[in-house]
Amino acid sequence: MFQRFTQICAAGAVLAAATAAGAETEVPFALDWKFEGPAAPYFVAVDKGYFTDAGLSVEIAAGQGSLDAIPKVATGAFPVGFADINSLIKFLDQNPGAPVIAVMMVYDKPPFAIVGRKSLGVEAPADLEGRVLGAPPPDGAWAQFPIFAAENDLDTDAITVEPVGFPTREPMLAQGEVAAVTGFSFSSYLNLVRLGVPEDDISTILMADHGVDLYGNAIIANTEWAAENAELLTGFLGAVVKGWADAIADPAAAIPSLIERNPAADAELETRRLQLAIDANVATDYALANGMGGIDADRMANAIEQIKLTYEFQNAPDMSLYFTDAYLPGAEMRMLK
The missing domain is CATH 3.40.190.10 (Periplasmic binding protein-like II)
Structure with missing residues (x-):
């Protein structure tokens, strides 16, 4: 059923429609939520030309929850998105073969x-x-x-x-x-x-x-688009890291990029929101030591076991279906400080 739905959506999908604009490839990016403080690093990457340097023209779309981007990316409506990896795991169990996978962990400690x-x-x-x-x-x-x-x-x-x-x-x-x-x-x-x-x-x-050993939100990608655009995806992820590194170095300086897209936002409040996300979720000991984006295999295995406590898998869980580090830039390019 999902495969048929994908075929129906494909005619208008960005998967087929992402095209080169001059020297840049258009890559729409589906966020999980509204334009608030934790979205600022992505706009920093736009405004400082990090995406442009990677040959990309990135348009960022707001979302309606941490599950929202998963079907958008799986159908090809967006080549990349930002979503809860635990919900992605369940989605892939319920829709075997759906072309979507996590490619970079952002919330190493979930919020x-x-x-x-x-x-x-x-x-x-x-x-x-x-x-x-x-x-x-x-x-x-x-x-x-x-x-x-x-x-x-x-x-x-x-x-x-x-x-x-x-x-x-x-x-x-x-x-x-x-x-x-x-x-x-x-x-x-x-x-x-x-x-x-x-x-x-x-x-x-x-x-x-309080005992929950799960990961949080990750950058997800349509696997068919990723296979055809591996270098672009790696460039996209590298630009995301740069945006986050800048925001970590100076959160207040990142907020004007957000306010430009959401003028109704309170700059002081959103600076605090971004700082909370940095301190508790992004700049963890693991991410600071190993670079942003990767996962620990043992921890992920334990997370899957925790999901089993309350969710009955229809298919045998397979970590390789949920996350890949194949498109990540080298660790030295992913250091946050």
């Missing part, structure tokens, strides 16, 4: 979190029992909640889960309609601050600090 309010009684995982948890169904953090619950021996029957939309998630928590929400740590936390919730009343429970 999946439970964000609650201390005044509503939520400071630790066990505090969720007997309370209402707001969770958007397409949310990447919600997708990992069963693993988090299993690792922390939570009685899920004692947790009332309220499906919420992304636009209403933090407002409902700010108004006390739910006691906590699932979300990305840097997004939900600062959205609550913007809504006037005192920072000392906000509790951020990072799943990665």
Whole structure:
């Protein structure tokens, strides 16, 4: 069924339509979310000519959640995107042979979190029992909640889960309609601050600090496009690293590139959001020591075992179907500092 859908989409797909514009090849890039602080490094790479230097003309499109880019890239509508690798693993299990794979890890430590309010009684995982948890169904953090619950021996029957939309998630928590929400740590936390919730009343429970050994979001690519454009993809990934390295060196200097695309954004707030993502998710000890983009095979194997705790694979898991380092620039080109 997926293969037939791909054929239907192919006529208008960027996979077939990505063409050279002068000396540059057009490469649309599908983000996972709105243009917020953590998107700034990609715009830095545009504005500083890093993509141009690699022979690319990159147009960046906003997304609607960490699962959003996966079908866009798998159908060829976008050659590259940014998505949660755990959701990608499940997608590939459910759609064997779909032409999509992760090619560079960005969130070495995932931002999946439970964000609650201390005044509503939520400071630790066990505090969720007997309370209402707001969770958007397409949310990447919600997708990992069963693993988090299993690792922390939570009685899920004692947790009332309220499906919420992304636009209403933090407002409902700010108004006390739910006691906590699932979300990305840097997004939900600062959205609550913007809504006037005192920072000392906000509790951020990072799943990665409570037994969840998963990876987070990665650059994903359409495998058919990648096979035909290997050098372009490596150039794209190298430009992404440069954008992130610049943002890590000076987060505030990266934000004007974001504000140019999202003038309604609060520069100070988005600088903080970017800094949170850098500190907690991107510039990890592993990434700083080994360069951005790679994975540890043992950790990935353990992550797959954790996914098995709450997800029944239809096919035997195969790490090589989910991630490849074949298109990464050399390690010396991926150092962040």
